[in-house]
Amino acid sequence: MHKFIAIGDIHADWDTFWDALRAASCVDADGLPTAPVRLGRYQVVLIGDLVHPKSPQGYARLTGCDPFDMNDEDHRLIAAREQVRQLEKLQRYHEAAPHAVHVLLGNHDHAVLDPRFVLGTSGGLKHTEFDPERGGLMLPPHLHTWMSRFPRELRVGGLQFAHVSPLPGHLYYDDLFYSDRSAKTWFRETPEYVGMAGLVFGVYGHTRPGEGILLHRTEDGQPSFAIIDALAEREYLELLYDAGAEHPLRGVSVVPF
Numbered sequence: 001m002h003k004f005i006a007i008g009d010i011h012a013d014w015d016t017f018w019d020a021l022r023a024a025s026c027v028d029a030d031g032l033p034t035a036p037v038r039l040g041r042y043q044v045v046l047i048g049d050l051v052h053p054k055s056p057q058g059y060a061r062l063t064g065c066d067p068f069d070m071n072d073e074d075h076r077l078i079a080a081r082e083q084v085r086q087l088e089k090l091q092r093y094h095e096a097a098p099h100a101v102h103v104l105l106g107n108h109d110h111a112v113l114d115p116r117f118v119l120g121t122s123g124g125l126k127h128t129e130f131d132p133e134r135g136g137l138m139l140p141p142h143l144h145t146w147m148s149r150f151p152r153e154l155r156v157g158g159l160q161f162a163h164v165s166p167l168p169g170h171l172y173y174d175d176l177f178y179s180d181r182s183a184k185t186w187f188r189e190t191p192e193y194v195g196m197a198g199l200v201f202g203v204y205g206h207t208r209p210g211e212g213i214l215l216h217r218t219e220d221g222q223p224s225f226a227i228i229d230a231l232a233e234r235e236y237l238e239l240l241y242d243a244g245a246e247h248p249l250r251g252v253s254v255v256p257f
Contacts, residue, residue: 047107
């Protein structure tokens with residue numbers, strides 16, 4: 001049996017992210033995995049989208065530049081450098097227990113690795129701090145190599161973690177992905193996809209469900225999946241899972257911190 005601690009989209013809200021790990025007893029005072037993580041008893045899963053604050057206010061908190069202006073070269077470079085600093089801190093944490101810390105590739109992470117798509121916020125802010133062609137900083141090679149190795153999903157028996165959904169087409173962030181509205185709506189319009197994929201339970205991010213983590217249940221009341229893009233609401237998900245058991249999902253809970 002393993003305990004999984006799943007944390008939703010970070011979007012450079014690093015202080016809240018580290019608060020979540022501390023609340024889950026997964027990080028020590030030196031920023032390294034605690035003994036339960038190192039021993040593999042706790043499995044930490046980050047659902048993707050490490051980079052790109054979600055709003056100008058998020059950039060202002062990250063950089064100390066208030067109001068933040070992406071068109072200001074100094075602001076843009078500070079945003080990139082602060083994210084690099086925190087990505088290096090996370091890399092150190094991850095590499096101290098790679099068997100127990102799993103970082104999935106989100107579409108914003110992919111856009112930093114391959115900046116063909118300029119992503120932005122609903123308010124019109126464009127994320128260009130890691131786009132050299134638009135005045136941004138090139139992601140340092142050691143971070144590019146590390147992030148390029150992020151898996152697109154994690155499966156343990158019938159348990160799946162993925163950034164968007166159980167659909168294979170949502171694992172690849174191309175033109176089709178960005179033109180397909182179902183990446184944002186599937187969990188409300190077609191929640192049966194999880195059962196159709198033969199999964200016991202799924203954990204996904206990418207879209208804020210509103211009012212914290214969404215825990216979906218089937219008509220008979222069994223937990224089916226969770227949408228966990230709720231770091232801003234200061235919540236993470238805990239799972240107890242025994243892949244060898246007849247009923248492997250032993251517990252699922254939303255944890256405030």
